[in-house]
Amino acid sequence: MDSVVTDTRNxxxxxxNRMEDKIGRQVDTLYQLERxxxxxxxxxxxxxxxxxxxxRFFAMKHELSDARENAVDAILDYIDARFLxxxxxxxxxxxxxxxxxxxxxxxxxxxxxxxxxx
Numbered sequence: 001m002d003s004v005v006t007d008t009r010n011x012x013x014x015x016x017n018r019m020e021d022k023i024g025r026q027v028d029t030l031y032q033l034e035r036x037x038x039x040x041x042x043x044x045x046x047x048x049x050x051x052x053x054x055x056r057f058f059a060m061k062h063e064l065s066d067a068r069e070n071a072v073d074a075i076l077d078y079i080d081a082r083f084l085x086x087x088x089x090x091x092x093x094x095x096x097x098x099x100x101x102x103x104x105x106x107x108x109x110x111x112x113x114x115x116x117x118x
Contacts, residue, residue: 012085019078026071033064 037060 008088009085012081012088015081016078016085019074019081022074023071023078026067026074030064030067030071033060033067036060037064 037057
């Protein structure tokens with residue numbers, strides 16, 4: 001039972017670490033895209049190719065929107081992992097409590113059997 005708990009706990013920690021990395025990458029992508037969109041706004045005034053620039057600008061805006069959605073998804077995945085971890089901790093505590101009750105019950109039953117109290 002303890003090895004299952006340890007393995008599950010390790011898997012949850014691994015999931016949390018992956019989610020933190022994913023969030024970091026999504027936030028970095030988001031900042032890079034925002035800087036590129038901002039730079040395109042500045043270039044807009046001096047560009048001779050308005051249509052091409054508009055297409056690039058809208059493509060960047062769409063990419064930025066996708067990056068924001070991905071960042072939110074990564075954060076929600078991280079929250080799910082944290083929630084799973086707390087559920088795992090509660091389950092482990094409950095299992096420990098049940099094991100202690102069963103053990104105490106067995107000890108009491110053994111005592112009563114030994115003393116012919118039943």
